[in-house]
Amino acid sequence: MSKRTLVVTVVTVWALVLAGAVGIGIVLLRDDDADKPADAGDEPAATAAADGRTLEDFYDQEITWTRCDQAECGTLDVPIDYQQPGDGAIKLAVKRTRATGERIGSLVVNPGGPGAPGTTMVDNVDFYFADELRAAYDIVGFDPRGTGESAPVDCLTDEALDAYVAADPDPDTPEEVATAQENSQQFWTGCAARSGAVGPHVSTVEAARDMDVLRSALGEDQLAYFGFSYGTRLGATYAELFPDQVGRLVLDGAVDPSLAPREGALSQAMGFETALRSYVQNCVDAGGCFLGATVEAGITTIQDLLASIDAKALSTNDPERRQLTIGLAFYGIVLPLYSEDNWPYLDDGLQEALKGDGSTLLQLSDFYGSRENGTYTDNSLEAISVINCLDDPWSITADQVPANIAEFEKASPTFGEVFAWGLTACNGIPFASTDEPDLKIDGSGAAPIVVLGTTRDPATPYAEAVAMAEQLESGVLVSRDGDGHTAYNKGNACVDDAVHAYLLEGTVPQDGLSC
Template identity: 45%
Template sequence: MRAGQYRSRRFAPVAALAVLLLAGCTAGSTTGSTAGASSDAVSGSTAAGAPGAAPLQPLPAGTPAALATYYAQKLSWQNCRGDFECTTFKVPLDYEHPDRREITLSAIRKTATDPAHRLGSLLMNPGGPGGSAVDYVQNAARAADPGVRSSYDLVGLDPRGVGESTPVSCLSGPRMDAYTAVDITPDDQAEIDALVAADKEFAAACQQESGELIGHVSTVEAARDMDVLRALVGDAKLNYLGKSYGTFLGATYAGLFPGNVGRMVLDGAVDPSLDSRAGNRTQAGGFETAWAAFAADCAKRDDCPLGRSEKEAGQQLTALFRQIDAKPLGTESDRVLTESMATTGVIQAMYSESLWHTLREALTTAKAGDGSALLRLSDDYYERSSDGSYPNLMFANMAVNCLDLPAPFADPAAVQQAVPDFEQASAHFGRDMAWMALGCAYWPTKATGAPHTIRAAGASPIVVVGTTRDPATPYAWAKSLAAQLESGRLLTYDGDGHTAYGRRSTCIDNAVNRYLLGGEAPANGTRCAK
């Protein structure tokens, strides 16, 4: 997906949902923590947001009369998906005109195991934009901390445009296959024309299949939907766990409804103050940092196919990409592996250390002429099913991102001019991510959002978790968001992979769980290691 500051202008948070679920729900190892502010530089922003970004203004307290009927709905929870409960409710398509069209949103919950000591609902979002929270909660409920499970109803709401909530629809499976294979590092005018044609086809298909919905899937609108659900489940305050793009959604809620914020954890934070060009460039640097960590680890291992140094590994990766660009690799299926798919496969493995071994094997077989393993990684990123179908993850991703921020580039000439700057940030992925950012230039709906800071004045403590070598949401973003929030508490994981809570650090897990269960927010600047 070539637009999407958060799922990475094709690469970014949800971390291919399957990986993010693993990252968010595995047991951690014993670690320690230290307090103290980090000295890491915040590229592209000041400590409290990019210069010139205006603050997000809160909405008036109380329920507007025009929305009273939406806030007064009665939820009907029905058994679904085994031992879960599901429900639907209505929200206006356009909050500025709530008397016109309405849309249906879908939610799921797993009720608290200790109802007598229940603290309320914990709304969860895995990121994207476009990741299904309904799917996510099913996995999270099985692996969540026992104390959290006993104290909270775990609730997943598919945001507007996503999954089971009046979804954005665009390309068929075969057309999506073609889209993901298009060269995203064009070498000549013919390849530039092909990329532009693919982006235009994607945009036109979304408009044709989804109509006016694509103009009303912004993060601000999704945050307003969350407040409706907060009221409908009977909670005075919204307790929330958001990962990746889910941090932007949660922070936006806090900015709009600071008085309604309960216990909020934002893990793998997005910096709302950056424009789309700065966000893409910074994210390219995040993937470069993650690649360097992988390459250094690979060079120490006997099964590394890329040589015995980080530098050599980078050179061999570049050579492999060039080879595949010239001649796509055959696979065990009737599809070939293009350079675009190979890059996506490598990027997919950056989201979690658990995939580093898989990537070493995939690069080994690719160098031998078989692209099957890298293709599987690429398909995992897009959540492509074995039958060739795709969820609407990438469709919603493009729609949300193109609404939330103005397009970073107006045309291919602007991208070409920016490529050197992106390559300075990331030698291996900068060029790709510059060209991926072109998609919103052809989007049929103008952006309704702009870069902004979020203060959320008066909100309860908000815990912002950042991982120092996070590929998709660079650590600098967490520092910036925590500094913007009046009640922000920065909690740092010194490690690899995308997001931190529930992954490998007992220190992180304990700090978050103490906050969720007892309201004890960690001291600002607390750091945790593996």
């Protein structure tokens, strides 16, 4: 399996399992040469001393760009705490490619997560964006605070994170429940000890404030922005905080910003079940499906496989002699559902697993967690939990889970219990957001915002895009009928033409456009 041809997600339902909040992913072409994040023994993420700077000082800065590979790299200073801007600063990693044709301005982009380093979009700009956009805009990616190279939060050593990911996401014995609770306590204790001053300050509101400082540093009067998946929540938050600075915003794979964590988890559970059934339907329609002759038979085969792995882990060809546990199998199965292009990999993984070999599903799980050669190349699995739980720390206790299982199983007979257990994951978070934690989003006063939704999107179900477009005062909905996560640059000319007409010419699509 080629790491440079597999289209994978950085972070997916991990947020449900670890953070008890809406977990969003974004299709990404991974780079084998990504840098390894901080680990044990390194300095905490942020230890900057107070320097007395005012907010105006941050807005007045300019970015010094230096050549890096085929792009330009720089850093942006932002306050650790916007309520006390003089109390210290962190540096955000910023990267851009210059417009190849007649330049319109800067287009700030975000791949989702939360937790995904945004500079990766610039590394793979040809994959993400069509020639038309690359010609007209400087494409600017940044690692949001707490992620990538922007004062990354840290919670566990790589060895401890391995155990965390491999654990049963649906504990069904008292011993497994106790282990899950111990793992959660270890995670949050580690976050408090290893993340320094930045730990309480990686909320979406603060990241949105960073984007306005970035807008100013780029010399733009208004922000042009293209956000995917969780990046739609980030963009909508920006519109709420800075409606007068909203330029041309496109939000693809949109989330419903009004959903409470439990309702968000139910929505996503249903989304993944829909995507799994679409995958099995495709197998059945092709004839001779190895999973069964009908969709229900195929789903039963997958459910039985998961139950057997839960009872006994599968052997693999992994050089570290790791086995495919039920936790790793879960992530290995859900990851390919993000893109129809990856269904053949899921075919391979399931066929092997049905014969007792967990090798391909283990590889897929490792892609999910940004794990390569025994280490993690970014901190996305940790950052997503901290960000989501700062945004909404609501959770339930382990003894409250059974009362929720029936409703979650109705939403997703295959994955429902996993999502129900995800509701416990913010228990013990040692941080609390101090910057508008209860922000309500309607973007009142903002210019038109284009919202994209895909009908069988697993991670951000279509109904959430409809909801975001309705809630944003200036929201305009464009729908893609199809499979996989997000809508733009997926071979649908109707979607792409609407996006390009808006970003390049300012032509707002017809609200409700169906593609």
